[in-house]
Amino acid sequence: MDNETFRRYGHEFVDWLADYFENVEKYPVKPGLTPGDILSKIPLSPPKTGEDMDHIFKDFKEVIMPGITHWQHPGWFAYFPANNSPPSVLAEMLTAGLGAQCMIWQTSPAAAELEERMMEWLRDMIGLPSGMAGVIQDTASTATLCALLTAREVKTDFRTNEEGNSGDLRVYASAETHSSIEKGVKIAGYGKENLVYIDTDENFAMIPSLLEEAIDIDIKNGKIPACVVGTLGTTSSMGMDPLEEIGSICQKYNIWLHVDAAYAGTAALVTEFRGFMKGAEMADSFVFNPHKWMLTNFDCSAYFVKDAAALIRTFEIHPEYLKTTTDHKVKNYRDWGIQLGRRFRALKLWFVIRSYGLEGLQQMVKNHVNLTRQFRELLESDTRLEILAPVQLTLVCFRYNPGGMAEETLSEVNRKLLEKVNASGEVFLTHTSLKGRYAIRLSVGQRNTGIGQINKAWELISQHAGD
Numbered sequence: 001m002d003n004e005t006f007r008r009y010g011h012e013f014v015d016w017l018a019d020y021f022e023n024v025e026k027y028p029v030k031p032g033l034t035p036g037d038i039l040s041k042i043p044l045s046p047p048k049t050g051e052d053m054d055h056i057f058k059d060f061k062e063v064i065m066p067g068i069t070h071w072q073h074p075g076w077f078a079y080f081p082a083n084n085s086p087p088s089v090l091a092e093m094l095t096a097g098l099g100a101q102c103m104i105w106q107t108s109p110a111a112a113e114l115e116e117r118m119m120e121w122l123r124d125m126i127g128l129p130s131g132m133a134g135v136i137q138d139t140a141s142t143a144t145l146c147a148l149l150t151a152r153e154v155k156t157d158f159r160t161n162e163e164g165n166s167g168d169l170r171v172y173a174s175a176e177t178h179s180s181i182e183k184g185v186k187i188a189g190y191g192k193e194n195l196v197y198i199d200t201d202e203n204f205a206m207i208p209s210l211l212e213e214a215i216d217i218d219i220k221n222g223k224i225p226a227c228v229v230g231t232l233g234t235t236s237s238m239g240m241d242p243l244e245e246i247g248s249i250c251q252k253y254n255i256w257l258h259v260d261a262a263y264a265g266t267a268a269l270v271t272e273f274r275g276f277m278k279g280a281e282m283a284d285s286f287v288f289n290p291h292k293w294m295l296t297n298f299d300c301s302a303y304f305v306k307d308a309a310a311l312i313r314t315f316e317i318h319p320e321y322l323k324t325t326t327d328h329k330v331k332n333y334r335d336w337g338i339q340l341g342r343r344f345r346a347l348k349l350w351f352v353i354r355s356y357g358l359e360g361l362q363q364m365v366k367n368h369v370n371l372t373r374q375f376r377e378l379l380e381s382d383t384r385l386e387i388l389a390p391v392q393l394t395l396v397c398f399r400y401n402p403g404g405m406a407e408e409t410l411s412e413v414n415r416k417l418l419e420k421v422n423a424s425g426e427v428f429l430t431h432t433s434l435k436g437r438y439a440i441r442l443s444v445g446q447r448n449t450g451i452g453q454i455n456k457a458w459e460l461i462s463q464h465a466g467d
């Protein structure tokens, strides 16, 4: 493609995206497709000769768009959000254009230094201790894996990297923890059997006394407690583990405390919502995802550590071909995580934080929390509906329960209710299981969600409840 053609399509695509942002609500949030529908429209073999962009773009609109789930739709209430914003998308375009590979300082000094400063901004914005250093990872899953690996090395005096895992190291997390903890435990070689799930209370928060009991039993049996993962904002129900008590236990037994605040971390931008962060200063490592709720398009996960030296010692490599004369003076982020090659992700954070300002981001969080409260009030006004977990921040877990129905029937009735609500195409909600009960989740966090979509969701729910 010559540069003039690039320019022409670049303008056309930005126009198309601006129209998309304006009209995204006209699409069904989730396409009504069956598996294979899109695959059948993509040729079995690649073209021999190049095709023109008109043709490719036409297929994008006709083949791909009908199979897109619209995460930027204001009726998005599923999972957690992955919201984006125009400044973030513009920065991402520049990042792609520069095509810089930011593995070490020398391979793009501005990327390394902007990342360092952006992590300081974010750390201060959510109230983490000033001593913590940050690095951008692709996802919270990766950040948690880094924490598990560092905890493993610190606990074994960096011998596991040399000799392999002994199989005695233990990891603790609440029964409500995210599946990425189990994945990380397996990848890091702890073994799934060494992941100890601690029961939660009625608020879906880890019970610290049970944690301490489990640790004591393990020590008696010759096991070595290495890491506790505390969750702030569990995926099922926004449960908040009590970090102060968990942190004290970790200090008493000298155990690494990793905090997974993948979604909820963004709420800490607002001082009056920051109560759940109490004790976060005791964390050895902490992760939250600006790519979930902070208007920064996927992917961008902020990982903070107290002891950067331990992180670096876990991951550092020194092949001759990557040595530079500035190594001792700069941050080479290849040693702060798993990947060698790294995208320039700090740029979109810089654009987002500058465009919205701290106050703009705080306003977004407050607005979403407020909309959630309004939805909760609508639910509470109808006795047929039951709230199944304390409503915290932007998540409501509920079910239709008119009374007198067996647990199994309730699950079936609610599964059908969710299907009918989603079939409207106007909103998209998902479900979970809370202590054995089927729960519908409504999670607020799309940039353009307003009271209109909340009312729409409520209208569909109350209309189909008891169908």
Ligand SMILES: *Cc1c(COP(=O)(O)O)cnc(C)c1O
Residues within 6 Å of the ligand: 080, 138, 139, 140, 141, 142, 178, 180, 231, 232, 233, 234, 235, 260, 261, 262, 263, 289, 301
């Ligand atoms: C979303 C989520 C994750 C996983 O995030 P990724 O960035 O997709 O890996 C982990 N923990 C919690 C609590 C989450 O909500």
